[in-house]
Amino acid sequence: MTFALWCVFVGLWLPLLWSIMAKWGFPKYDNSRPRDWMARQEGWRQRALWAQANAWEAFAPFAAAVLTAHFTGADQTVANWLAALFIVSRTLHGVFYIADRSNLRSVAWFWGMVAVIGLFVAAASAP
Numbered sequence: 001m002t003f004a005l006w007c008v009f010v011g012l013w014l015p016l017l018w019s020i021m022a023k024w025g026f027p028k029y030d031n032s033r034p035r036d037w038m039a040r041q042e043g044w045r046q047r048a049l050w051a052q053a054n055a056w057e058a059f060a061p062f063a064a065a066v067l068t069a070h071f072t073g074a075d076q077t078v079a080n081w082l083a084a085l086f087i088v089s090r091t092l093h094g095v096f097y098i099a100d101r102s103n104l105r106s107v108a109w110f111w112g113m114v115a116v117i118g119l120f121v122a123a124a125s126a127p
Helices: 003-023 034-039 043-072 076-098 102-124
Strands: none
Touching: 003 043, 003 076, 043 076, 043 102, 076 102
16 A cells, blocks of 8 residues: 555544544533534634544545545655645644644645645646
8 A cells, every 4th residue: 555545544533633632531521412512612622623624624635636646647756745745734734723823724724735736736647
């Protein structure tokens, strides 16, 4: 399995990481009604839940881009670097989201999108 494909596996876990952070150690978390509980959150827990939702939204295009690059025979080194860029930027995106650093979060989001677009460009450029 290529490094880029392993990054898809890692990317799958990022939304779950932010969800765990939002819920961990919170005695009033109610797993029988999680959406009600989530709607009442404030502060960093709320931002962690927002980071989770955004991570899920970003995951599908990333996975599609990696698979497209893989199946078209795009340059594997390029695909690996772009996949790594996505994982790093999306990890930072979640950290900046939780820390309420909106400008840095936007920069991280931008580089994640650059990685996804780059993967599709690499796929389009494949022999």
